[in-house]
Structure formats: structure tokens, C-alpha cells
Amino acid sequence: MTDGQTSAQTLIPARQLADLPPRFPGESAGYRSARNALLAEEIELRRHIERVAAQRRALPPGGAVPEDYRFEGEEGPLTLSEMFGEHDTLVTYNWMFGPQRARPCPMCTSLLSAYDGEMPDILQRVAFAVIGRSPIDKLAAFAKERGWRHLRLYSSGGNTFNRDYAGEDPAGDDVPALNVFTRSGGTVRHFWGAEMGATTADPGEDPRGAPDLMPLWTILDMTPAGRGQDWYPKLEYGNKAR
CATH class of the missing domain: 1.20.58 (Methane Monooxygenase Hydroxylase; Chain G, domain 1)
Incomplete structure (x- = not known):
């Protein structure tokens, strides 16, 4: 084979x-x-x-993206196709930090903190973009507070990317989403997107994909108490950011 x-x-x-x-x-x-x-x-x-x-x-080729979405990055505007850089694969994560939120989702933040440490290795193989609907200055300010060094942040506040690829209602709550895109011959296509969630969860389980994307849960799954039934990560512990 x-x-x-x-x-x-x-x-x-x-x-x-x-x-x-x-x-x-x-x-x-x-x-x-x-x-x-x-x-x-x-x-x-x-x-x-x-x-x-x-x-x-x-998988066979996925659908071509309906438009070359335009984002705001920390170094200025760029399009989805430009996010690929030198790579032919782009991974995007929809960060639950929309303009209605004063602070971002703790679960997303825990995941992205782990990815920040892995990003120098990930970027050797693929491009990776973290996308939120808040203004880029707001996203970048929290990243600095958190001590992130390697994540590439982009605001989708001026386009419909989050609605199209995370299923978000622009007037409603944020939705997390991981998507993979490919670029070939000038055409950008959707390759794969995480589609496991609340509607696919088994009784008594938190909705999640498989394999689990969060190193936190992978570690806790190896312990006697497991993930626990009433514990989730927080943005701060004892007033000290982690």
C-alpha cells in the first residue's frame, strides 16, 4: 500500500x-x-x-472558496490566498473572540496557547492563521498579554469568512472551527473542516473532534480522574494569567 x-x-x-x-x-x-x-x-x-x-x-477535491476573503493582519490587509505564503496548505482556526466579547473564550485560548508553542514546527509544513471577528488591535493586545509569540492573527470583521466556514450568525455568538484549505494552480479549495460538535456528541460527553485537538485533554485523559465533569480551563488562576 x-x-x-x-x-x-x-x-x-x-x-x-x-x-x-x-x-x-x-x-x-x-x-x-x-x-x-x-x-x-x-x-x-x-x-x-x-x-x-x-x-x-x-478525500476528493473540496469546493472552491467563493471569494478571496480580505482580512486585516498585524502588518496590514491581506487575502486568504496570500495567507498561504510559500505553502500549498493553509490551516485556519476560528477564535471565539468576536466584538461582543470583552475577553476571549478560555477553551480557545488554552488551545491556542498550546499551538503557539508548536507553531515554529507547524509552519515548516503548512501555513496557519488564527481568525477572529474583533478588530486586529484587540486580538493583538490579548496575544501580547498572553505572551503568544508565534501565532499569526487576522481579523475577519469585514468579511463573511466566519459565517461561511464556521457557521456563525454575525449577530450571535462566536463558533470555534478548524478548517484546512489547499491552493493549486491559483485555485483555493476547502479540503477539510471539523464537523463534530454538539449534534454528534455521545451522551455524557463534551462535544469534541477525534483525535482531540487539545493537548490539555490528551494529558488529562491519561490520569485517574480524567477530564472531570465540571472543570474547564480559565483565562486566569489566582489573578495570574497562565
Whole structure:
């Protein structure tokens, strides 16, 4: 198979790969047995993630963007096609920080804080734009307060990008959205957009995509208490920004 995929017929069964002897000090036979069973499921999950990623990459061409949206950036105006820079792929994140908000969404802010640290690596492969409907000065002022250094911020206050690609009502609340666009031969197309949300969530779950985009939740999912049922990130803890 192509694209780094290994034929399913050649894969070693996950349970066989997970059949490990005791590894950590003091662990019981019962713990190791349960842990190996879990490890087999983790191996299967990794394989499923790989299959889904390959299916995503194989999508047919998406729709051409209806217009070359014009944004305001920290260094002046530019269009969606100009956001690509030297790359042929552009990732956009719709930041919930519209003009009706005095402060941005804490969940979006937590996610973007993590992305800021990864951005020098991400930008080696693709272009990445953070888009909000507030004026660019307002977006940039919060980014400075937060200590962000690498995110590229743009205001969509003068266009319909957020409405078209995040499903926002201009008079209503902000909506978060991650979208991927491609550029080829002068044509910009929508490649993929996150479409999992409240309508696709299972009972008792917070609406989210898969794999989860937030490193915060990925870490907490590995702990005994998990994500918790009544905790969300905040903009400040003890009056100190994090």
C-alpha cells in the first residue's frame, strides 16, 4: 500500500504486541494483565487513527472558496490566498473572540496557547492563521498579554469568512472551527473542516473532534480522574494569567 500504510494482513496482532512481562516496580500480576489488555486497545486505537488519517488525505477535491476573503493582519490587509505564503496548505482556526466579547473564550485560548508553542514546527509544513471577528488591535493586545509569540492573527470583521466556514450568525455568538484549505494552480479549495460538535456528541460527553485537538485533554485523559465533569480551563488562576 502507498502513503506509508502497511497492509492489514501483515500486521502483528495487537494482543501479541502487548503481551509484555512486568515492567514497573511493585506491579501485581493483575495489574499487568489489565494493563496489557489496555495496551492492545491502545495499539488498535493508534492503527485506527492512521486509517482515518489516510481516508482524510484521500478525500476528493473540496469546493472552491467563493471569494478571496480580505482580512486585516498585524502588518496590514491581506487575502486568504496570500495567507498561504510559500505553502500549498493553509490551516485556519476560528477564535471565539468576536466584538461582543470583552475577553476571549478560555477553551480557545488554552488551545491556542498550546499551538503557539508548536507553531515554529507547524509552519515548516503548512501555513496557519488564527481568525477572529474583533478588530486586529484587540486580538493583538490579548496575544501580547498572553505572551503568544508565534501565532499569526487576522481579523475577519469585514468579511463573511466566519459565517461561511464556521457557521456563525454575525449577530450571535462566536463558533470555534478548524478548517484546512489547499491552493493549486491559483485555485483555493476547502479540503477539510471539523464537523463534530454538539449534534454528534455521545451522551455524557463534551462535544469534541477525534483525535482531540487539545493537548490539555490528551494529558488529562491519561490520569485517574480524567477530564472531570465540571472543570474547564480559565483565562486566569489566582489573578495570574497562565
